Amino acid sequence: MKFGTSCNNKTNYNLENSLKKVLIISYYWPPAGGPGVQRWLKFVKYLPDFGIEPHVYIPENPTYPLLDVNLVDQVNKDAIIIKRPIFEPYALAAIFSKNKSKKISSGIIPNARKQSFVEKTMLWVRGNAFIPDARVFWVKPSIKFLKKYIQEHQIDTIITTGPPHSLHLIGLGLKKELKITWLADFRDPWTTIGYHKQLKLSTSSANIHKQLEKEVMNTCDRLIVTSPTTKKEFEAITSKPITVITNGYDVEKVIKKPLDEAFTLAHIGSFLSARNPRILWKALSELMRENHEFKKHFQLKLIGAVSVEVLQAIKEFKLDNYVNHLGYLPHNEAISEQRSSQVLLLIEIDSDETKCIIPGKLFEYMVSERPIIAIGPENADFAQIIKDTNSGKFFKYDELEALKAHIFTCFEHYQQNNLKVYPVRLQQYSRKSLTEKLAKLLISKF
Numbered sequence: 001m002k003f004g005t006s007c008n009n010k011t012n013y014n015l016e017n018s019l020k021k022v023l024i025i026s027y028y029w030p031p032a033g034g035p036g037v038q039r040w041l042k043f044v045k046y047l048p049d050f051g052i053e054p055h056v057y058i059p060e061n062p063t064y065p066l067l068d069v070n071l072v073d074q075v076n077k078d079a080i081i082i083k084r085p086i087f088e089p090y091a092l093a094a095i096f097s098k099n100k101s102k103k104i105s106s107g108i109i110p111n112a113r114k115q116s117f118v119e120k121t122m123l124w125v126r127g128n129a130f131i132p133d134a135r136v137f138w139v140k141p142s143i144k145f146l147k148k149y150i151q152e153h154q155i156d157t158i159i160t161t162g163p164p165h166s167l168h169l170i171g172l173g174l175k176k177e178l179k180i181t182w183l184a185d186f187r188d189p190w191t192t193i194g195y196h197k198q199l200k201l202s203t204s205s206a207n208i209h210k211q212l213e214k215e216v217m218n219t220c221d222r223l224i225v226t227s228p229t230t231k232k233e234f235e236a237i238t239s240k241p242i243t244v245i246t247n248g249y250d251v252e253k254v255i256k257k258p259l260d261e262a263f264t265l266a267h268i269g270s271f272l273s274a275r276n277p278r279i280l281w282k283a284l285s286e287l288m289r290e291n292h293e294f295k296k297h298f299q300l301k302l303i304g305a306v307s308v309e310v311l312q313a314i315k316e317f318k319l320d321n322y323v324n325h326l327g328y329l330p331h332n333e334a335i336s337e338q339r340s341s342q343v344l345l346l347i348e349i350d351s352d353e354t355k356c357i358i359p360g361k362l363f364e365y366m367v368s369e370r371p372i373i374a375i376g377p378e379n380a381d382f383a384q385i386i387k388d389t390n391s392g393k394f395f396k397y398d399e400l401e402a403l404k405a406h407i408f409t410c411f412e413h414y415q416q417n418n419l420k421v422y423p424v425r426l427q428q429y430s431r432k433s434l435t436e437k438l439a440k441l442l443i444s445k446f
Contacts, residue, residue, distance in 0.1 A: 019053035022442055023150060023158040025142070025167050027135060029058040030075055033068030033331065035247075035269065035360040039187060040161055041074060042250050042431040043438060048078040050439035055079075055155065057146060059086035059138065066305075068330045084145055086138045089130065120200070128205045132190070132212055133164040143173035150178060157442060159224075161185040163193075168216045175219055183441075184220040187247075189230055192353050213237070222441070227381040229356035245438055246385075247360040249367045250431040254332050257340040263294070263414050264324075265373070265407075266301035266341035268334050269361050273309040274349045277375050279397050281317040283404040287411075288319070294411055299324055301341055303334050339368045342419055343410055346386075348376035350397040358382045363429045366391040371410060371421040375403070391423040 024044065028036035044054045054076070060083040075081070130136050150158070158180055160171035168184050175182045190213045191206075201209070217223060217238035224243050225231050231242045265284075288295045300314070302325045314320050329337065338344060344365045348354050358381050365372050372392025376383060383394040395403045413419040427433060 019051050021053045021155045023055045023155045025057045025160045025170055027164050030071035031067050031069045032064040033066035039247055043435050044079050045076045046432050046435035052439055057082045061085055063088045070330045070332055089134050123200050128202055131208050133166050135164045136166045139166055139169045142170045147177055157181045159183045159185055163188055165190050172216055172219055182220045183222050185224040227356045227358045229381050245434055247363055248429040248431045248434045249363040252335050254336040257336055260340055260342055262299040263297040263411055264299045264301045264341045265343045265345055267345040268303045268338050270304050271306040271310045273307040275347045276310045276313050277347050279400050281313055285317040298322055303337055304328055342414055344370050344372045346372055346374040350377050355380050366423050366426055389423045389425055
């Protein structure tokens with residue numbers, strides 16, 4: 001067991017006696033990389049500014065699919081970090097295929113028609129043997145440890161954040177045994193998230209997921225979600241109060257680079273198989289054939305893991321020679337590349353289940369002062385945010401000609417050295433403003 005705590009002189013509070021104590025139970029924490037770590041890393045950064053002392057419970061030996069050691073330096077030194085060992089079967093799965101295990105644990109699931117026997121087996125085991133997910137073995141020992149910790153430190157409020165949704169089961173167990181207030185934070189939905197259908201669930205397993213989801217939502221005191229559509233979906237399951245607190249952007253100290261000389265369209269983050277935007281590849285392919293100058297200056301910049309299906313589609317449309325795939329980069333480097341790109345791509349799966357998804361990178365995109373081209377399902381929540389903030393253009397998957405025309409308009413502005421965007425009303429999405437909203441919720445009586 002490891003405990004860490006420190007105070008700094010800029011805070012005028014006696015932390016032990018004056019601040020409200022809140023226990024945050026999270027799986028993702030530095031040195032984890034990827035989007036899952038950012039939300040609570042930033043909440044914890046600002047909570048002491050609003051009179052709240054964060055105690056953060058995390059695994060001691062997690063199996064993170066992505067690492068970003070630079071994020072360790074961003075952990076608030078006022079936070080009290082508690083670590084306990086975790087057993088994860090991904091380590092055993094890696095014996096059979098380390099690469100496939102890592103991809104599945106990070107959410108990159110191959111197209112069903114192209115899955116190997118090993119991949120099919122791993123998905124079946126992931127969906128049916130470990131419910132709700134592979135971190136379920138951490139639940140019972142965590143409840144036992146945290147029950148004592150909460151009593152010793154006189155903590156009256158806990159927050160669980162998922163996925164992985166097994167962490168909500170820790171909150172469920174603590175709520176049943178202690179007189180505490182419990183907030184369940186859903187960064188993504190549970191049974192309606194896009195990849196849930198790909199887990200090859202038996203009828204029995206699917207029912208257990210549903211039952212656990214319902215029990216968590218009806219036992220916690222309040223739910224926090226990241227989008228209006230998720231709130232609407234959850235209201236059909238529970239009558240408990242639900243608050244929308246989106247993800248956001250923070251002040252980032254990164255190396256300022258000049259804009260790319262090429263006409264770069266950049267995608268930052270995992271490019272999953274189901275996100276494969278053939279409409280975009282077709283539009284770009286046609287523009288390449290029709291305009292020599294476009295072909296001469298165009299470059300597709302990909303930062304992060306990219307599925308085989310996406311790379312194959314890019315090759316099918318003869319765009320592979322124009323790709324600059326930088327792979328996974330630490331967060332600060334990804335932000336730097338993002339801000340030097342000419343245009344930023346935001347792609348979401350064309351599905352009813354993904355209307356609720358507001359990618360965390362959207363908010364970092366919005367403050368990069370680079371135009372966003374977004375493609376997603378009709379009535380997607382993030383489409384309205386883009387419109388309201390004047391930060392880019394959104395297209396549905398059946399708007400090929402409109403998408404093509406807009407890309408070419410961006411290219412013409414690029415040629416004139418006048419490719420700019422003028423976003424508005426961004427302050428509401430700053431991490432500090434969002435943390436203030438959370439803090440008011442924690443201090444209130446609901």
